[in-house]
Amino acid sequence: MHFRTRTAAVATVVALAAGAITAAAPATSVSRDGGATQARTVRDVITDADGTRHVRYDRTYAGLPVLGGDLIEHLAPSGALRSTDRATEGSIAVASTTPKVSGESAGSQAVRELSRAAGAEGKAVGRAQAQPQLVIDALHGAPRLAWQTTTTGQDSLGNPVSRTVLLDARTGEQIDAWDALETAAGDGQSLYSGTVPLQTTVSGSTNQLKDPTRGNTYTGDAANKTDLCFGSICFSRAPATLFTDADNHWGNGATTDRASAAVDAQYGTNVTWDYYKTVHGRNGIAGDGKGAYNRVHYGSNYNNAFWDDSCFCMTYGDGDGNVFGPLVALDVAGHEMSHGVTSRTAKLVYSGESGGLNEATSDIFGTLVEFYAGNANDPGDYLIGEEIVKPGFGKAALRFMDKPSKDTKSADCWSSSVGNLDVHYSSGVANHFAFLLAEGSGARVVGGVSYDSPTCNGSTVNGIGRDKLGKIWYRALTVYMTSGTTYAGARTATLKAATDLYGAGSTEYAAVAAAWSAVAVN
Structure with missing residues (x-):
């Protein structure tokens, strides 16, 4: 069982909320691409102490949201553009924004996918309803018109089940599907x-x-x-x-x-x-x-x-x-x-490698919150959910950051197939990286708990501490990661963050590089 987040399940609501935040400001730019109008709106602005700004944008094409169209512009204090990070590169143009597959058909297919996925987990879905939304999908290869449909229902106990399906709106091909419930003082x-x-x-x-x-x-x-x-x-x-x-x-x-x-x-x-x-x-x-x-x-x-x-x-x-x-x-x-x-912030899509990074981000910060609390009854550790697990479950925790494979399902090391895992298990690569960056490799005792973290390349990694891990990951998440960031992109984002915080030639920069290499992200 995993912690999950209902983000994709409310994609339309989230989009409306984001629009409400920026509605007072006009689109920062409007352009033409393939005869259609593109526009982008500001989602978030981070301003550094020296006046450097990092402006995050969402993008539309012909009025349709662009999945993977988000970008971040890094501006000097003078306002000059220094660099840009994009979720996807290249033109967003598509041949047509008129679907050949109806929204009703897309919704029906999404309902079937929800039933299939729930059935694979031994659940039966009762009533369910879908809400299709036309988008431009730029995350899965060449941009194309797509139906993004979130279907929500209830299982036999009345608990919520939900799944988001991405369907090519011209051919009917299913592009992707993922769980829409992301699954976490008198x-x-x-x-x-x-x-x-x-x-x-x-x-x-x-x-x-x-x-x-x-x-x-x-x-x-x-x-x-x-x-x-x-x-x-x-x-x-x-x-x-x-x-x-x-x-x-x-x-x-x-x-x-x-x-x-x-x-x-x-x-x-x-x-x-x-x-x-x-x-x-x-x-x-x-x-x-x-x-x-x-x-x-x-x-x-x-x-x-x-x-x-x-x-x-x-x-x-x-x-x-x-x-x-x-x-x-x-x-x-x-x-x-x-x-x-x-x-x-990054709005990491809850599927593939970006979904694993989404889950790992929550595991990393959940762990850092536990250490920050300094509570003697629940001291900080690198075990996820250890307090809620009953003794008969057969495990000490849900997930283990020092060696994620101890749960028998999570990945310790990156491979080309990691993105095919459930996001709660593909997250293991980043969780392993985080432990190595904070504590280092090999056997050690932290707060009375014994760990033994291996490396995938046989190297020895020296940790730089939890505080620096948190600062580097937070800056990477809020300043450099985008909705489609992969593990390779996370390496780049955290190295940029380490450069910003500690310098390109710093011990911290070298440690970030070494920790990623130690989990086979090069």
Whole structure:
């Protein structure tokens, strides 16, 4: 079981939200290509201390979103263009923007694909509905007109299932498909982190589990209900009834009090907020000072947690009590919220190598959040989800960053077939890189946990520490990575970030290069 994020599932909603952010500013450029109008709008701007700006754009062609059309311009303080990073190179022109395959046909095929994929996991899909959207696909070879269709349904337990299908709108060929659910303080007695401080809001004679110091982030009870969503439109969302308390002492440290899981979720949100703000200067997940929110007790024995862009929220199941306990551990919260950071920056497509990098980004930052917290009850480690895994599961954790293949499914080393793996397993290459960059290769003990990280080329790698790993990865994600970044592109992006932060001839630059080579990314 994996943590997942509902990003692609709400592609239309996300696109509308992005448009709303930049609607006040006109398109920065309009051009003609193949007789059609191209336009680009600013999604994000990063300004360095010296005035250097990194401007990220989304692009349209004949009014249609371009999948893989995003680019980043790096501008000198004077405004002069220094360089450009593009998700895809070359012209975006297509022969026609009139589909030969109908949207209804594309939707039907997407519903069948959802049923097929769910069936392969032993699930039966009940009601499902698709919402096709015409796009220009520039990520999979020569640009072509495509239907991007996200289909959402419910399984027999009422839990959400969703899949995004990319279909050639002229020939009907299926181009790609991927899971659309990306799968990750008075005081409170939590399930996993002990007694923790909580900032709350007083409302009359009660206290609300809402933090006014962190953008009004709050936690609500989903009452073990699920969402009713069709495509990117949710007609009925599981309630997030705000937790309240009379004495401002929340939970009892056990599942017998529904507020205990809420304490974990709120605490995880708080620590993740603080990590990004203190370490990276990011004010909130979207960088706008606004808090996300949590829904706990979602579904029936739901063995998962996910990030949902449409509500900008985290959702946590209670687990089935056999494989998982409630999925509200600290590194899970950091993982899920980091999906939100990715959705507002590089927007890594949740498929192929970019999907693996998306998942790895959340694993890396979820781990760094756990170390940042310094919580004695849940100390930092390079194990993903170790707190939520029940002893009978047969594993100490969901994923292992020092040697990802210990889960029997993840890749330690890059190969040309890595992009064909599920994104939770192709992420192993970047997770392995991150461990090597932070801690180095070979046997070692970190925080009382023993690790033994091999290299794919027989080299010895010397680590540069977690802080530098985090700074390099964050800058690469927010300044250089694009929606279609591959592992080779991630090597380039992190080397650029290391150059910016420490210099081209620095020990840190050399360590980044060595760590990537050690996982066979050259």
